[in-house]
Amino acid sequence: MKRRTGAATIAEVAAAAGVSPATVSRVMNDRFLGDASIAERVRSVAIDLAYSPSHLARSLALGQTSAIAFVVPDLANPAFQAMLSSLSKAAAKDGYRVLVADSAESPSDEPLLVSEIRRRCDAVVLCAPRMSDAELVSLAGSLRPLVLINRANDQIDAPSLSIDYRSGIQDLAQHLADLGHRHLVFIEGPEGSASNRHRVDGLDDFQRRSPGVRIDRIPGGATSEDGLAVAARVRDSGATAALAFNDLVAIGLLNGLINLGVRVPEDMSVTGFDDIPFARYTTPPLTTLSVPHEELGAQAWHRMRALVSGEKPEPNVVFHPRLEVRGSTGPAPR
């Protein structure tokens, strides 16, 4: 096959040190119990040859790669980036690395993408998958160890971390109602997204409880561009307050409204969802729901570590986002 990479192999070190590969392996892994002078010799030869064990070969023999995958629907979203950042940091502390994948391009191949990436590592953290429940359930078995973020499912036996979108969006609606708004409009997230569905359900609950409030819905998306795009429709909707699917949409919307001469919050209130780092810096600062993304990433790793080491993971948790009232919401006009 003759495909030498140039790097020294354990056999070469063994030969150079006059010992067997088994001994080199033991020395390299601090499992060597014999004569210290041998260990020393091996170590020095290893350094001379710039030997460093092939992680690949090691993984194959050991049956584990010390890597996990993190799959998100949109790597460009700060909310997911925050999770990735903390997940990666937490995993690194235990010697694990994370492999990323973004299913944005073609949500329809998400199951394939996930299966493929799962085979490259020891486990997968699936964040807010867009695939259907049926697909998710049927895939879950082959994905294990698996940690689910933002997509609890009692048919799946995997630790799950989630955010209570349903009650969260109601807090937002209540906040607006308290300010006197009676006509709200919700800019929806990506079609088929579970987290959008939860928000819609929450708003339905709310509306049921508050007959005096009307809530319209406008199709939107998950990015600032989507928010910008619906600005005119929002202005013309007759509503006095807009609930955006997330902060990104809210920021785009904010910008669009301002460009249209709509004053926020005097003419119209706007809310976001996520509390991404920049929500506090917009003009006006965005009223939103604070979701602890860093915490989610870190917790995901804790669950995962338990899983891969055969322990019983801590119980699932549902985070209740905290209402963060800032300047983008105010009393209803008139």
Next chain:
Amino acid sequence: MKRRTGAATIAEVAAAAGVSPATVSRVMNDRFLGDASIAERVRSVAIDLAYSPSHLARSLALGQTSAIAFVVPDLANPAFQAMLSSLSKAAAKDGYRVLVADSAESPSDEPLLVSEIRRRCDAVVLCAPRMSDAELVSLAGSLRPLVLINRANDQIDAPSLSIDYRSGIQDLAQHLADLGHRHLVFIEGPEGSASNRHRVDGLDDFQRRSPGVRIDRIPGGATSEDGLAVAARVRDSGATAALAFNDLVAIGLLNGLINLGVRVPEDMSVTGFDDIPFARYTTPPLTTLSVPHEELGAQAWHRMRALVSGEKPEPNVVFHPRLEVRGSTGPAPR
């Protein structure tokens, strides 16, 4: 060793289909030339057994993992996130995955971290490494294939993509000078960071050319917190304009100044660097230098692909960031 993972192996498929593992391998890789009925039988057995080749074993045999590493000094920085996002997308199109690592925690082990992660994959994209030139040069050989972002070095034979911080910061300074500012203050980036050094060099050039302008320096950092922290010092510096190391710092500074009752840009102008997606949404919108991060990520992959496939990579490029004048800069007071 007995560490069966439960997944079917090629040998099992071969046995079940009554052929040799070699044949199964050929069928799975579309390299099979023999009888079509055999291929069909193998495929059907593979499906029955839910067989999927071990990527690990495959990588070992093939001598390549189809994964690359992306190492940044701070995964929480939107500028690096943007590169990661586009790099990952571009690499995915060619069947490659990216492994991330953040050297923020302990910059001193950056060389170790990089070497370690390099051994897990086929190549590494090193972004704005904080390590010294000497370390970088001595490490480069063992890292190859290597693509460098934001850290050109003619002693290293690796494609490099960089941003002309040096002239960029001068554009910013010139912009401020044109507005009548005669006393500027630069909030420095992380100590020892090469990109900070380039900015400082640029400002030195500028000052040499423009004797009427004074430029002070204040130690800062690379995050919003760092910007917030120096707000008072900036206010008291006597300068009428502040150049922040990057947008994150600028945003923190903006906020800090506003909290202190300093009006931007009436009392003081503020500039950033990077043009992260949120720079346009701050209050006032941030004047900054637009760096094409997505482009950098995509280009990095193009270079990398050339490298791993043995072609000659396209020439190095130096991106000249574009001055993006927004609302955070204005005429000098008085």
Next chain:
DNA sequence: ATAGTTCGAGAAAGCGGTTTCACGCGTGGT
């Protein structure tokens, strides 16, 4: 009918480690 090709498919040798198991040696008990 026999020798020379061609072609399909399997045996086996890697890839680079880890680990079990066995072997040889020195020690201690009787």
Next chain:
DNA sequence: ACCACGCGTGAAACCGCTTTCTCGAACTAT
């Protein structure tokens, strides 16, 4: 002086896949 035991070390099997090489069967040419 002999046997059991312990201990350090190496041989070899194994992780799961790819690929070269080889061999035998089928097929053409004389």
